[in-house]
Amino acid sequence: MSVCSLRDAAAIEAELRREVRGEVAFDPATRALYSTAACIYRLPPLGVVAPLDGDDVRATVGVCRAHGVAITPRGAGSGLAGQALGDGVVLDFTIHMNRLLSVADDHVWVQPGLVCDELNAALAPQGRWFPPDPSSSSYCSLGGMIANNSAGSHSVKYGTVIDYVEELDVVLADGSVARLRSYELDSPAWQRLVSQETSEAHIHRDTRLIIERHPNLIRDHQPRTAKNSAGYRLERVIEGGALNLSKLICGSEGTLAIVLAARLRIAPRPAARREALLHFPDLASAGRAILEVLPFGPSAVEIHEHHAVDVIRAGRPELADLLPRPGESQLHVEFDGATEAEAADALARMRRRVCDELRLAARCVEPASEAETRRLWAIRKATLPLLYRQPGPKRVASFIEDVTVAPDQLPALIEGLQDIFGRHGVQAAIYGHAAQGNLHVRPLLDLHDPAEVARMRAVADEVFDLTIALGGTTSGEHGDGMARTEYLARLYGPLQLIFGAVKRTFDPENLLNPGKKVPDPRRAFSLTSHLRYDADYRSRPLAQRLQWPEGGAAAEAERCHGCATCRTLPASVTRMCPVFKALGIEEASPRAKANLLREIAAGRLAGAQAARCLARVADLCLLCESCKADCPSGVNVPKLMLEAKARVAAEAGPSGSGRALAWLEGASRLLTPLAPLANAANRLGATRWLLEKLTGLDRRAPIPPIARRPLRRRIRPWAQQSAIRSPQSAIVYFPDTFTELSDPTVGEALVRLLDAAGIRVIVPPVRGCGILAMCYGDVVAAQRTIRHNLDALRQYASEGLDILLTEPTAYLCLREGWADFVPDDAARDVAAHAHDALGYLLGLRTSGRLKLDLRKVPLTLAFHVPCHARAAGIGAAAPKLLAGVPGLRIVPVDEGCCGLAGSAGMRREKYDLSMKIGARLFARVRSEEFHGALTECSACRLQLEHGAGKPCYHPLHILAASALGFPLLS
Numbered sequence: 015m016s017v018c019s020l021r022d023a024a025a026i027e028a029e030l031r032r033e034v035r036g037e038v039a040f041d042p043a044t045r046a047l048y049s050t051a052a053c054i055y056r057l058p059p060l061g062v063v064a065p066l067d068g069d070d071v072r073a074t075v076g077v078c079r080a081h082g083v084a085i086t087p088r089g090a091g092s093g094l095a096g097q098a099l100g101d102g103v104v105l106d107f108t109i110h111m112n113r114l115l116s117v118a119d120d121h122v123w124v125q126p127g128l129v130c131d132e133l134n135a136a137l138a139p140q141g142r143w144f145p146p147d148p149s150s151s152s153y154c155s156l157g158g159m160i161a162n163n164s165a166g167s168h169s170v171k172y173g174t175v176i177d178y179v180e181e182l183d184v185v186l187a188d189g190s191v192a193r194l195r196s197y198e199l200d201s202p203a204w205q206r207l208v209s210q211e212t213s214e215a216h217i218h219r220d221t222r223l224i225i226e227r228h229p230n231l232i233r234d235h236q237p238r239t240a241k242n243s244a245g246y247r248l249e250r251v252i253e254g255g256a257l258n259l260s261k262l263i264c265g266s267e268g269t270l271a272i273v274l275a276a277r278l279r280i281a282p283r284p285a286a287r288r289e290a291l292l293h294f295p296d297l298a299s300a301g302r303a304i305l306e307v308l309p310f311g312p313s314a315v316e317i318h319e320h321h322a323v324d325v326i327r328a329g330r331p332e333l334a335d336l337l338p339r340p341g342e343s344q345l346h347v348e349f350d351g352a353t354e355a356e357a358a359d360a361l362a363r364m365r366r367r368v369c370d371e372l373r374l375a376a377r378c379v380e381p382a383s384e385a386e387t388r389r390l391w392a393i394r395k396a397t398l399p400l401l402y403r404q405p406g407p408k409r410v411a412s413f414i415e416d417v418t419v420a421p422d423q424l425p426a427l428i429e430g431l432q433d434i435f436g437r438h439g440v441q442a443a444i445y446g447h448a449a450q451g452n453l454h455v456r457p458l459l460d461l462h463d464p465a466e467v468a469r470m471r472a473v474a475d476e477v478f479d480l481t482i483a484l485g486g487t488t489s490g491e492h493g494d495g496m497a498r499t500e501y502l503a504r505l506y507g508p509l510q511l512i513f514g515a516v517k518r519t520f521d522p523e524n525l526l527n528p529g530k531k532v533p534d535p536r537r538a539f540s541l542t543s544h545l546r547y548d549a550d551y552r553s554r555p556l557a558q559r560l561q562w563p564e565g566g567a568a569a570e571a572e573r574c575h576g577c578a579t580c581r582t583l584p585a586s587v588t589r590m591c592p593v594f595k596a597l598g599i600e601e602a603s604p605r606a607k608a609n610l611l612r613e614i615a616a617g618r619l620a621g622a623q624a625a626r627c628l629a630r631v632a633d634l635c636l637l638c639e640s641c642k643a644d645c646p647s648g649v650n651v652p653k654l655m656l657e658a659k660a661r662v663a664a665e666a667g668p669s670g671s672g673r674a675l676a677w678l679e680g681a682s683r684l685l686t687p688l689a690p691l692a693n694a695a696n697r698l699g700a701t702r703w704l705l706e707k708l709t710g711l712d713r714r715a716p717i718p719p720i721a722r723r724p725l726r727r728r729i730r731p732w733a734q735q736s737a738i739r740s741p742q743s744a745i746v747y748f749p750d751t752f753t754e755l756s757d758p759t760v761g762e763a764l765v766r767l768l769d770a771a772g773i774r775v776i777v778p779p780v781r782g783c784g785i786l787a788m789c790y791g792d793v794v795a796a797q798r799t800i801r802h803n804l805d806a807l808r809q810y811a812s813e814g815l816d817i818l819l820t821e822p823t824a825y826l827c828l829r830e831g832w833a834d835f836v837p838d839d840a841a842r843d844v845a846a847h848a849h850d851a852l853g854y855l856l857g858l859r860t861s862g863r864l865k866l867d868l869r870k871v872p873l874t875l876a877f878h879v880p881c882h883a884r885a886a887g888i889g890a891a892a893p894k895l896l897a898g899v900p901g902l903r904i905v906p907v908d909e910g911c912c913g914l915a916g917s918a919g920m921r922r923e924k925y926d927l928s929m930k931i932g933a934r935l936f937a938r939v940r941s942e943e944f945h946g947a948l949t950e951c952s953a954c955r956l957q958l959e960h961g962a963g964k965p966c967y968h969p970l971h972i973l974a975a976s977a978l979g980f981p982l983l984s
Contacts, residue, residue, distance in 0.1 A: 026081050027061055030103075033073040036066040036110055043627035046613045047606045048104050051091035052577045054411055054461060055496050056546040057099040059086070064109040068183070068191065068274045071105065075189040075272070078103050079525060086527045087268040089127065089155030091600070092578035093162060094412040095495025096544070097267045097530055101537070105272065107157050109598055115275060121180060122280055126157025126273045129583050143283040145172035148491070149395070152587040153578050157273050163243045163265030165491040167394070170449035171313040171350075174241050174491065176250060176264040178279045184263065184271035186213045187521040191274070196258040204257075220519045221259060225252055228512055235509040238485035239418045240450045243493045245502050246513050246531065262516070267493055268527040270520040284350035287313070288357040290365065291379040291390055292345045293338035300343045301425030303374045304448050307347055308421065310364040314348040316394050317448035319428055325443050326393055329400035333393055336379055345448060346394055397445050399646035401456050402575055408441070408458040408466075410575065413474055413497050413541060417481040418490030419451040430480045431455060438473050452490035462547045471542055478504060495530055496539040502531070553615045559660040559793045560653065560834045567657050568615035574608035574649045580641055581605075589640035589881060592911035596930045602634045604641040604651040611654055625665055632658040636915035637789050639826070639885035652885075653834060656788060663791030679782065682720050682755045689722035712925035716914075716960035718756040718952075725749050725758035726777060729765045733775040744774045745854075746810045748828065750821035751782035752952035760820050763974035764851050770977075771864040776815070778806040783827040784835075785916060793835065800832045800841070808840040811847045818851040820970065822883040822951050823916060825850055829886060852891040852950065852969055859895065866977040872901035875967065876944045878935065878958065880951035881911050892950060892969040899976045904948060909935040914957035929961060936961035948972065
């Protein structure tokens with residue numbers, strides 16, 4: 015478990031609970047979730063503390079120091095080298111210590127858990143930003159960026175984090191607090207500081223002494239690169255006659271001090287950007303072009319050698335028209351400036367030199383619109399997700415992914431890499447930040463195989479030797495961690511001994527993230543130690559209740575690389591994960607679900623312990639399926655959670671909420687003749703109080719109304735349960751439960767619009783899609799419903815009739831979900847014939863089969879794409895279908911999930927969470943700009959009307975009002 019004895023764990027936990035006001039967790043589930051990160055390693059901690067403030071951090075250090083337990087600070091866990099893993103107590107700063115403390119014209123004070131993009135969003139109204147921009151900026155924490163000395167695509171112009179850190183408030187290894195800032199050497203302020211007998215004074219005196227004793231050693235053993243995250247940045251501590259230890263903390267990975275707050279310099283945000291994609295026939299031409307581009311002052315120069323281009327071409331064929339020919343490489347060059355003219359002029363001068371005068375590039379692609387610019391950046395962003403999605407068994411392994419040389423050495427480095435990979439039979443993609451010679455090299459290896467682990471070691475040895483021989487560094491921006499610390503002696507030679515002296519000065523008891531930067535013999539971290547799939551790892555088959563391909567649920571969980579994209583906060587970047595966005599805790603993230611199932615499959619969690627852990631994380635999944643749409647690795651976390659919920663229900667019995675909702679559905683069918691009375695009763699406080707006591711449905715939550723005339727009665731003149739089965743003259747409509755019982759006007763609108771196109775509609779005797787039983791783990795009930803529906807639909811599907819759905823959730827069930835529960839060829843046949851009704855109608859209008867005389871609908875509506883529509887790849891048809899409605903203005907809003915998640919948000923224990931999830935969306939819809947909202951999902955409509963207090967329409971409501979004169983409810 016840790017260097018400390020297992021017997022002491024309970025005592026340490028109890029002491030921490032007494033001293034710390036934040037959360038303290040030593041349970042098996044938490045330890046499992048924090049045992050990995052975005053790296054190839056696994057190291058379970060003794061426990062995890064989520065400090066509320068600096069006092070909690072000091073208290074934690076005090077307890078750990080008394081027991082000789084290591085402390086590892088952690089941000090988002092997005093580091094690639096294992097920096098965030100430790101065998102002692104892990105401090106998670108992202109839960110509470112994540113605030114922007116103050117903003118001035120030229121700097122900010124931030125806590126370490128604040129996410130980079132959240133800071134920049136707050137600065138945007140002032141026209142300012144924090145320039146370092148790693149690709150993980152939407153989820154990485156600023157504390158982690160400081161620990162790694164992070165950079166990004168624009169570092170050629172704007173530098174790295176070390177260039178922006180001005181002061182740091184830190185906790186030192188003895189628990190004391192210090193402010194690390196710039197001191198003019200031998201000034202009165204310096205003399206006052208070093209005259210004290212404090213740890214702060216000690217580290218300042220001794221670090222100065224170390225640096226001034228070894229200036230030649232420090233200077234002569236630096237890599238010849240513009241960026242560097244390897245080792246300690248001793249050469250940046252004394253500059254211009256001033257000493258600033260905050261520079262030493264940058265890139266130190268929590269091994270010297272624990273950051274509580276940071277003063278960061280900010281800069282004016284560039285107002286304009288222009289860019290181009292350059293194609294090169296060979297690597298030599300690309301290498302020379304990089305050196306020719308640099309004098310023009312680019313803000314970014316990104317390279318993809320031809321193997322990386324091939325990966326993009328195969329995985330993103332829609333981008334093929336922008337890509338170079340097979341065998342060619344490319345540079346993506348960007349210029350920014352205060353004005354469009356300034357950026358455009360720099361790009362034009364670069365193009366004349368590189369393309370016209372020197373004729374180095376075979377082609378220059380310049381985007382003519384914002385949409386084309388996004389396509390260019392899509393090329394840059396596509397590479398790693400496509401590599402993550404490789405089917406296996408060989409997958410991306412991060413260990414040489416950050417080698418950096420001077421730009422003029424880049425061709426030699428790439429040629430050397432290609433030679434090494436060829437000799438070892440390794441496939442790899444090479445791309446990165448060409449302007450600073452920083453390559454992200456992504457080999458594909460199967461680390462389950464000991465022979466592949468040995469190959470990883472051989473490749474790493476040769477790659478790092480090559481990089482060092484070219485004057486480069488083993489890490490330009492990602493750090494050392496467990497993966498590369500052992501190579502620092504090769505990189506720095508005798509200077510590594512000075513790193514040890516600095517470590518002992520700051521942390522004489524070796525408690526702060528030991529084994530990183532400076533080797534620790536007690537832990538013996540190395541490139542190939544503590545691997546996630548070590549020699550003892552065996553994936554055992556799970557007891558599965560759903561249908562899985564070979565390898566089962568365990569193999570699906572193993573596909574998760576732990577990249578932390580599912581921890582993204584801005585909804586505009588990714589919809590996943592709404593529960594994590596609301597709660598901010600690791601166990602709510604989708605990667606936590608995969609991690610836990612992998613631990614269970616490996617037998618590390620078993621029996622009642624595994625059942626409790628599984629129930630805990632499964633309850634935090636609303637099955638919105640956003641992660642399925644957005645996960646870079648394509649992990650089917652929703653299906654993993656359906657499996658988990660089925661397992662929990664099998665062991666504990668179906669949930670009371672699931673049974674209650676099933677009962678309500680049946681009651682709604684019986685109460686249709688008494689709909690006005692039932693609806694009136696549901697509006698009474700006493701009724702809702704009683705319903706909450708009996709069913710667990712929160713009295714504040716919206717409950718679907720009951721329609722007096724259900725769908726089938728309303729559409730009798732236009733639809734039937736059987737018909738002449740000609741694919742050209744008839745379709746099948748699958749009405750969801752909400753449309754059938756609560757809002758039949760949606761189904762009626764569809765049937766009448768199809769009738770106008772000369773298409774007869776068949777409405778078979780189907781039940782609901784089964785989503786309730788599926789979500790609550792009642793596999794038997796779900797299978798019963800699915801089989802009933804398949805019996806009603808199989809003949810129509812076999813005869814080629816299309817099956818239309820107006821509800822995204824039902825569409826997702828028919829297209830994918832049913833086959834996961836029922837091993838029946840009919841499920842696949844029905845899936846192949848299922849279609850989104852709006853897309854179908856759009857096709858009819860485009861082909862001219864559906865001609866409509868549209869009336870004016872004077873509304874401005876916020877258009878919300880439901881989570882299940884995104885997961886199913888639909889949702890784009892609605893605005894196009896309604897584009898011709900006079901007076902209608904549709905404004906897409908992307909503020910995330912509404913929070914209801916079908917029925918989950920109606921439950922007493924989930925209502926407040928559902929409202930917190932939907933808060934940003936509600937606020938946007940409530941703005942004076944909108945008369946209401948527009949969305950396909952019935953649950954979203956219910957929740958938006960409840961949370962925003964404005965009407966919410968299905969697109970068919972609007973189309974029917976315009977084309978058929980249907981009344982619109984206000």
